[in-house]
Amino acid sequence: MQKVITVDYEKCTGCRLCETVCSLYNEGVINSELSRIKMIRWEWDGLQIPTLCQQCDVAACMAVCPKDAIYRDKELGCMKIDYRKCIGCKLCMHYCPFGAISYNFEKKRVMKCELCGGDPMCVKFCETKALQYVDVSVAALPKKRDLAEKVLMEVSASEAP
Amino acid sequence: MPLTGKVAIVDLTKGEITKISIPEKLRRLYLGGRGLQAYLIYNHLKPGADPLSPDNVLVVSAGVLTGAMAPAAARTQWGGKSPITGAIASSNMGGYFGPELKFAGFEHLVIKGASKKPVYLWVNDGEIEIRDASHLWGKDTFETQQMIREEYGDEDIKIACIGIAGENLVKLANFRTGPKDAAGRTGTGCIAGSKKLKAIAVRGRLGLRPAHPQRALEYSKEAFDKIMMTKVAKAMGVDGTSFIWNVTNSSGLLEWMNGQTNRFPFGDWHDMTIERFHEEYSLGVAACFNCSVHCRHQFRLKEGPRAGEFGEGPEYNTQTAFGTFGLNNWEDMLQGWHLANVYGIDTTGWCNAVRGVMELYQRGIIDKKVTGGLDLSWSNAKEITPKLMELTAKNEGIGAIIGQGPLGIISEFSKYSDKVGYYIQHCKGLGKLGNVDRVQPSFSLGIATSTRGADHLRSRPALDHYNLPEDVLEKLYGGKVSGDYTSYEGKARMVRWHELTYAVVDCVGTCKFQTVFFSPHLPAYEEWSKYLLYNTGLEFTTEELFEIGERVYTLEKMINYREAGHARKDDYPPERSFKEGHKYGLEPVKGRHLDRKKYDKMLDEYYELHGWDNNGVPAPETLKKLELAKEPSHIV
Numbered sequence: 001m002q003k004v005i006t007v008d009y010e011k012c013t014g015c016r017l018c019e020t021v022c023s024l025y026n027e028g029v030i031n032s033e034l035s036r037i038k039m040i041r042w043e044w045d046g047l048q049i050p051t052l053c054q055q056c057d058v059a060a061c062m063a064v065c066p067k068d069a070i071y072r073d074k075e076l077g078c079m080k081i082d083y084r085k086c087i088g089c090k091l092c093m094h095y096c097p098f099g100a101i102s103y104n105f106e107k108k109r110v111m112k113c114e115l116c117g118g119d120p121m122c123v124k125f126c127e128t129k130a131l132q133y134v135d136v137s138v139a140a141l142p143k144k145r146d147l148a149e150k151v152l153m154e155v156s157a158s159e160a161p
Numbered sequence: 162m163p164l165t166g167k168v169a170i171v172d173l174t175k176g177e178i179t180k181i182s183i184p185e186k187l188r189r190l191y192l193g194g195r196g197l198q199a200y201l202i203y204n205h206l207k208p209g210a211d212p213l214s215p216d217n218v219l220v221v222s223a224g225v226l227t228g229a230m231a232p233a234a235a236r237t238q239w240g241g242k243s244p245i246t247g248a249i250a251s252s253n254m255g256g257y258f259g260p261e262l263k264f265a266g267f268e269h270l271v272i273k274g275a276s277k278k279p280v281y282l283w284v285n286d287g288e289i290e291i292r293d294a295s296h297l298w299g300k301d302t303f304e305t306q307q308m309i310r311e312e313y314g315d316e317d318i319k320i321a322c323i324g325i326a327g328e329n330l331v332k333l334a335n336f337r338t339g340p341k342d343a344a345g346r347t348g349t350g351c352i353a354g355s356k357k358l359k360a361i362a363v364r365g366r367l368g369l370r371p372a373h374p375q376r377a378l379e380y381s382k383e384a385f386d387k388i389m390m391t392k393v394a395k396a397m398g399v400d401g402t403s404f405i406w407n408v409t410n411s412s413g414l415l416e417w418m419n420g421q422t423n424r425f426p427f428g429d430w431h432d433m434t435i436e437r438f439h440e441e442y443s444l445g446v447a448a449c450f451n452c453s454v455h456c457r458h459q460f461r462l463k464e465g466p467r468a469g470e471f472g473e474g475p476e477y478n479t480q481t482a483f484g485t486f487g488l489n490n491w492e493d494m495l496q497g498w499h500l501a502n503v504y505g506i507d508t509t510g511w512c513n514a515v516r517g518v519m520e521l522y523q524r525g526i527i528d529k530k531v532t533g534g535l536d537l538s539w540s541n542a543k544e545i546t547p548k549l550m551e552l553t554a555k556n557e558g559i560g561a562i563i564g565q566g567p568l569g570i571i572s573e574f575s576k577y578s579d580k581v582g583y584y585i586q587h588c589k590g591l592g593k594l595g596n597v598d599r600v601q602p603s604f605s606l607g608i609a610t611s612t613r614g615a616d617h618l619r620s621r622p623a624l625d626h627y628n629l630p631e632d633v634l635e636k637l638y639g640g641k642v643s644g645d646y647t648s649y650e651g652k653a654r655m656v657r658w659h660e661l662t663y664a665v666v667d668c669v670g671t672c673k674f675q676t677v678f679f680s681p682h683l684p685a686y687e688e689w690s691k692y693l694l695y696n697t698g699l700e701f702t703t704e705e706l707f708e709i710g711e712r713v714y715t716l717e718k719m720i721n722y723r724e725a726g727h728a729r730k731d732d733y734p735p736e737r738s739f740k741e742g743h744k745y746g747l748e749p750v751k752g753r754h755l756d757r758k759k760y761d762k763m764l765d766e767y768y769e770l771h772g773w774d775n776n777g778v779p780a781p782e783t784l785k786k787l788e789l790a791k792e793p794s795h796i797v
Contacts, residue, residue, distance in 0.1 A: 010445070013445075013446060013447050013448035013452075013455040014447050014448060015448035015449065015450065015451060015452050015453070015455065016257075016450055016451065017451050017452075017453070020230065020451055021230075021378060023368070024230055024371065024374050024377070024378060025374070025378060028370060028371075028374045029368040029369065029370050030228065030229065030230060030264075030368055030369040030370075030371065031264060031366065031367070031368025031369070032264075032317075033366045033368070034368065041316065043316075043339060043340060044303065044307065044340065044471055045471055046340070046444055046445070046447060046459040046471055046473065048447075105366075121378070124382065125381075125382065125385065127385065127389060127453035127455075128455070
């Protein structure tokens with residue numbers, strides 16, 4: 001079964017370790033602009049949300065690529081870029097509904113999350129487990145549980161004397 | 162790569178900027194951060210300069226590893242000549258400013274001269290511009306940051322700025338970044354105000370290239386795991402520094418009403434506990450750059466004119482600072498904290514000044530004629546806090562005296578009584594925290610000898626409280642140290658060791674809370690050596706790092722001797738710590754105060770270990786040994 005990176009925004013502390021280790025592992029440099037995961041922050045409300053590629057089943061990046069340079073990795077299920085075919089037109093960057101493809105201005109080519117070969121660094125270093133790498137079949141379980149707990153509380157509240 | 166970070170000399174009088182690479186020789190002698198900053202101050206500050214004149218310098222320094230692949234590599238060090246003390250200004254802050262400065266290609270900014278009109282620095286990918294800040298002058302520290310980001314349309318710009326307190330040359334003014342972090346102590350914001358420097362905005366896309374990326378990643382992961390295994394990291398992640406407040410409070414180790422009592426005198430202290438904060442205010446915790454511990458509390462004010470505003474970071478020291486003069490609940494403390502932050506005032510220094518002045522009022526030394534009609538009774542703390550804070554920020558009325566800090570208060574009020582100096586609690590002119598240290602010789606010695614004036618962050622030897630076996634202490638400190646926290650034996654050795662160790666961590670640029678400051682199981686020399694090797698490619702042994710600590714601490718002492726004539730007479734705790742014991746708390750705490758004879762002996766030992774003469778001045782052979790004899794050498 002395929003694994004996906006899940007994001008629990010409430011657990012994110014905004015430390016940006018995900019960006020640090022992503023760019024260091026993949027590009028050999030610490031630079032949030034060269035990280036495939038990007039922290040969006042509302043500093044004056046104390047909110048931060050890491051954004052990253054959702055590895056879509058119907059992938060706009062793949063569909064729009066004029067050179068068929070974007071393909072699905074059969075083993076990991078993620079979308080990858082074949083740099084031998086990529087011409088750097090950036091259409092994938094413009095069409096991705098999540099802005100999850102960005103441009104590496106040092107290497108002059110687009111880049112995206114390719115799950116670090118199956119051991120995503122951002123997840124490995126995320127101390128609060130805001131990011132997790134889990135089987136897609138159970139990825140939605142925590143949310144189902146949250147909802148179930150809410151229902152349970154309402155039920156027990158309505159039954160209280 | 163961390164080693165390519167440059168020094169920029171910014172001359173605001175001439176409008177000139179010079180960029181200089183850091184020679185490896187200086188790197189090996191001073192490492193970076195606080196160490197290289199001490200070098201830059203000693204070399205660039207005109208000896209004897211008036212702190213508010215263009216001859217003073219404001220030095221902003223990222224640590225050698227700030228922004229690099231190491232846990233909590235987030236720190237920025239600020240320095241110059243303090244307008245409060247006349248000695249070294251030195252203050253260290255966390256957040257995201259320092260890493261961004263590194264990503265923009267700079268490690269140190271030496272800001273000289275003074276501009277005629279308000280300016281801010283725009284530091285962007287290897288370039289620095291001095292830009293007009295007329296539109297920012299008069300804005301608070303939150304508005305200023307938002308306006309600069311809007312100007313460039315870039316939310317990722319990091320900004321450090323002063324508030325109106327710095328603009329108005331309030332000595333207790335600080336330099337701030339984000340909603341929480343501040344280079345709070347020693348008046349860095351006042352120096353900036355005198356130079357008409359409103360802010361420094363940085364944006365960096367150059368990044369850092371560690372020498373050994375894979376090993377840096379692997380070793381950091383090990384270090385993070387080790388840090389998170391400690392009890393203290395877990396406690397800090399929930400309660401922040403406040404995790405120790407309940408214990409210190411119930412042990413009688415907090416001083417209330419300016420050190421008059423060690424038992425809470427303002428009603429029910431339960432409204433000030435961290436548990437109450439969690440129940441009523443906490444919106445969660447945030448972290449500094451690369452930090453797994455996440456100790457920054459988030460909240461919104463509920464009442465008052467600023468109800469609904471967001472803030473971050475009340476600490477143990479918020480509870481002790483605002484609590485000690487009568488704010489006995491979170492809403493009042495948070496309002497005080499928040500106001501200080503938006504005006505850009507050091508909370509520790511301000512609260513110290515206020516409680517000193519309140520004791521003068523209590524004793525009838527000053528009255529309403531002096532306070533401008535304000536009733537400074539302890540019971541009136543809630544009512545007067547916003548007014549006093551505003552007056553301080555505007556440098557008006559009684560606020561203009563409070564804002565000068567201890568020496569200004571003593572000089573203004575000594576005409577009313579010769580006891581004023583006794584009631585104002587400070588060392589070297591910097592206000593003391595609200596902690597009981599007079600029962601613990603090690604804490605007292607460290608606070609009194611601290612090169613930046615009264616302060617626990619220079620040396621806090623927390624291990625003194627842990628009842629560790631003496632063979633463990635001997636191994637750590639390299640000599641006999643008593644495990645009894647009320648003892649004087651070996652405490653000079655203990656304090657010196659912590660001074661040097663914290664100096665090194667301030668050079669490295671990682672967080673002091675992830676060191677022996679809190680637990681012997683947290684990173685120390687061995688870990689720093691590895692962080693340094695994998696990130697910079699440079700090898701430093703434990704002994705070499707320790708010697709850098711010695712060099713940095715002695716150079717700071719030299720700055721103080723040159724600029725303020727500081728010597729033995731300035732290395733004593735306030736007189737009150739020798740004369741008055743406290744009534745309450747644990748048995749060893751009750752009635753205990755410092756013994757001058759024993760303190761003197763401890764001070765002798767301390768100087769000998771540092772290689773300073775009996776007057777507390779670095780000896781010529783020590784300067785030679787530490788390669789300081791030829792300073793200022795003007796290499797950079």
